[in-house]
Amino acid sequence: MTSTQQETQHAAAAAPGSEWWRTAVIYQIYPRSFADDSGDGVGDLPGVTAHLDELLDLGIDAIWLSPFQRSPQKDAGYDVSDYCDVDPLFGTLADFDDLLTGAHDRGIRIIVDLVPNHSSDQHEWFQAALAAAPGSRERARYMFRDGRGEHGELPPNNWESVFGGPAWTRVTEADGAPGQWYLHLFDSSQPDFDWSNEEVREEFRRILRFWLDRGVDGFRVDVAHGLVKQEGLPDYTPNPDAGSMGGDEGSVPYWGQPGVHEIYRDWHRLLAEYDGDRALCAEAWLPSVAKTALWVRPDEMHQAFNFEYLETEWDAAKLRAVIAESISVYAAVGAPSTWVLSNHDVVRHASRLALTAENPQGHGIGPSSPGQPIPEVGLRRARAATALMLALPGSAYVYQGEELGLPEAIDLPDEARQDPTWFRTEGERYGRDGCRVPLPWSPSAPAFGFSPTGESWLPQPEQWRELAREVQATDPDSTLSLYRTLLAERRARSLGSGALEWLDGFGDGVVAFRNGSLTVIANVDGATVPLPHGTIVAASGPLAPEGVPIDTTVWVAAD
Template identity: 60%
Template sequence: MSVDTVIQDTSAVAGPLTLVHAADTAPGWWRSAVIYQVYPRSFRDVNGDGVGDLAGITEELPHLADLGVDAVWLSPFFRSPQRDAGYDVSDYCDVDPIFGTLSDFDVMMAESHRLGLRVIVDLVPNHCSDQHPAFQAALAAPAGSPEREMFIFRDGTGPDGQEPPNNWQSHFGGPAWTRVPGPDGQPGQWYLHLFDSSQPDFNWDNPAVHAEFERVLRFWLDRGVSGFRVDVAHALVKAPGLPAWGGRADGGNSDGYPGHEAPMFGQPAVHDIYRKWRLILDGYGPDRILCAEASVDLQRLAHWVRPDEMHQAFNFPYLHAGLDVFRLRSVITDSLRVLDGVGAPSTWVLSNHDVVRHATRFGYNGPGPRDGDGIGPSDPQPDEKLGRRRAAAASLFMLGLPGAAYLYQGEELGLPDGIEIPGHLRQDPTFARTAGQRLGRDGCRVPLPWRAGDRHLGFGPGEDPWLPIPASFGKLARDQQAASPSSHLSLYRDALARRRELDLGRGSLSWVEDWCTGSSLGYLNGTTLVLMNLNHEPLVMPSGQVLIRSLPGGTADALASGETAWIEIGPDAAAD
């Protein structure tokens, strides 16, 4: 039976079904995994310096195993000046002292394996720190030298080269070029940085850059990691000649400038890099993976996960679909169809370290925060209760989908963004580069609350955390929620257990047309109906066994507004 065939099912429970995706039988743990993102500096601080550390991750790993996730993804913990929270790397093969040592990493790896958890590490191959020895050598070397060829140096334009080589802009605001002095102390060449000026872009036209990162891959694979999440995986190769670009700095679509034409993103040669990396990982066995952070449309995203390239790619269209039922259905259908076409699983994600947490985003009935920007005390404020209710519904809806799911630390607690962060404590470079016009991403990076009665809510025993923890987080602390069967944490724990028991990550997906309206969305995964109600009025549920619902203590036969339920309807209703 072909995809998108409408099946006239005679069951009064299911009604007409539209099959989109068949059950997945291909090998690979990652195809259905639930992967938990740890942002190390905000996870748990054991040594009391106000910043999370590897020892803190090790100490709390049992909580993640108990939650029911399959793997942990660690945001950067490498040596770094921390100008961009570790995404400015000065040594890819060592641990920054604020997080611990390589020995601490090995202890963490041993504990994760004891608990049955895999570990994926972040890799940042587009750019490094300006303190990286290779960039320092480039600054000391003349134009055209092998040292400078590791990066993208160019002569300027205009009189005396005083204008940048082209008009590209930084993601964090301002120009994407910075000029450096020449050997004589006079203004010299410019170097490219798509992000902060402290993050020079590597020159991936240079084979020496390829060799260096292949060395880095092997270093961490030899230490037992299960793979890599690749930061801005679509940006490494730039178009020949570095042509001007009048579109968005992030390569998103804008009037007259479709994203696929952006000269700094998605160049064909980038795929040759990942084919070589895939061969390296395959040499370590079939269970090591690559996951692309590639902010491109779904059709192009499939190019990153062809059989000889990466295993997964983040599904940003899903993250940005919000709670629009028409957009959600379209994105889910297109994701499964396009990725099935190359034999890859889809991934699903609602929050990460770069966006406002979904418990906050969903607290608005009108326009919410702009993508990539935070919320301050002078901005329109979300309805916290509404946001948490919708977040629970959206999370339960997502966890029923076939494929892999990514969770961001703290979302299992229903944490909102930190809003009351004074300007002098903000650390995202976006805030500084835009003179405060864009608040940046600090709000979603606020440290976690572990124990309500402890100093700093259990995050750390000593100095104030690197970002302030809102007092309101006390009632959301992990120990408070662990004791309540009706908490957000209990919902996640129960949902992940049911997901594994029913093997939903390997399942199928058919839209249940009678439940796909302008205000509700329902799909069948195997014999489990996942139904979300976004209407202002309750929705009468079909008959069947309610396995789990996002609002505790609801009406037995109706879904409340902003509620999702999983309903077992039996094999007869799911048959075609």
């Protein structure tokens, strides 16, 4: 471990209110699609390490690594078989340590993904549960239940999997007879833990300490709203118009149960034992900003993704409303709002903002989806939306490839798709493969520079050649150059720790505010807006002679 890493790991905690995670721009890396060092067509940890300088150049503060732990990869690593080891597909623990050292040497923090709602069915605990009898200690770690019906032939309740189909699978007992059922809110290869079991809670304390002791700076917690299920496991039929990960207005017996909060209070206390302001970020899909804010009360998690903001349409009134509410309710519990526009589970915002039909979260888009996006409109809006988001006070997450303006990969061949959603719905939902296609680095290299052999676990669209990072790096008008400018100015002007002051008089189709000495005008759907006096710091697109055109955001500094 280098002296720089030691200084980062053992740094004294910042004064309350100035912790790094309150204002950080955190870059999500989906390792299998970032960069492939080994040449097998799947990205890996050495591939990430090799590109740390490009991330430093981009101007981010931290990296969130999607799962790289040992896994059968039935759900791209979100089915973990060993929480304290690196899957050979991505490298070794030594490779992780090299990445951590390299990031810390550059002043970049590392957040790792933690998947506590469920494990892989290949986890040693679940294999022991299958071999054990009903009522055993081994089965008590998971949600095993007897079936309904005369012979237990019916599942314990009517719950549906997020990926489609039933949320219960029946096991065959050691004597060959049909046996109990186990709960899996996701794929059948992802059995849910029973978080009422103290042994489960203690095991995750051990896992947290394992990674904290290695020097990680925090955890993004997968399905943070799903660990605790309502007592009695009552039947529930979800709202078909709600996103698959939650967001129903009513009480959902497997999302957002009150008992989750004590788990995160326990984790908060554990992280507080370590120096350096370690952070917890919740992936919690909840029906309102106000409910999400309950996850970031002072003694619980530190951040929670603002999915209400992510899901807001490109509509000025709706954007103003969600921004105002977010800043208000998060401030009321002493937390920053954590803004986000794209991730590995949603349609990339360079396409999503130009859709003209409903597209619930998790469904994805493909060649036959209604409301196909117009690429030029999507990119223009995405650049404007990013310029708006990065001017807001708080923390922000950037998903790999959005700095290149990558759209959703819509025309993937059916035979190439790998998301469990595609298979469990028999092709009814395209799922999330379209936002997970490997990045283009160079227009002339094999696999556009993703892999030295030209292999790629998902096919890359030919149109991505012109979006490769190498092409954009020297183009002052590229999306990459825009991101670099926005991130540099955001840091220089301390926008993350600033305060928002709304500005009136720009029309109903405009979102306008001041953050410090910076005036931000986002013309979402209005007539061209005259520019205020000052120096133009950044613009998401070309300005018109008379001012800011539609689908454009501009930053203006006071003279």
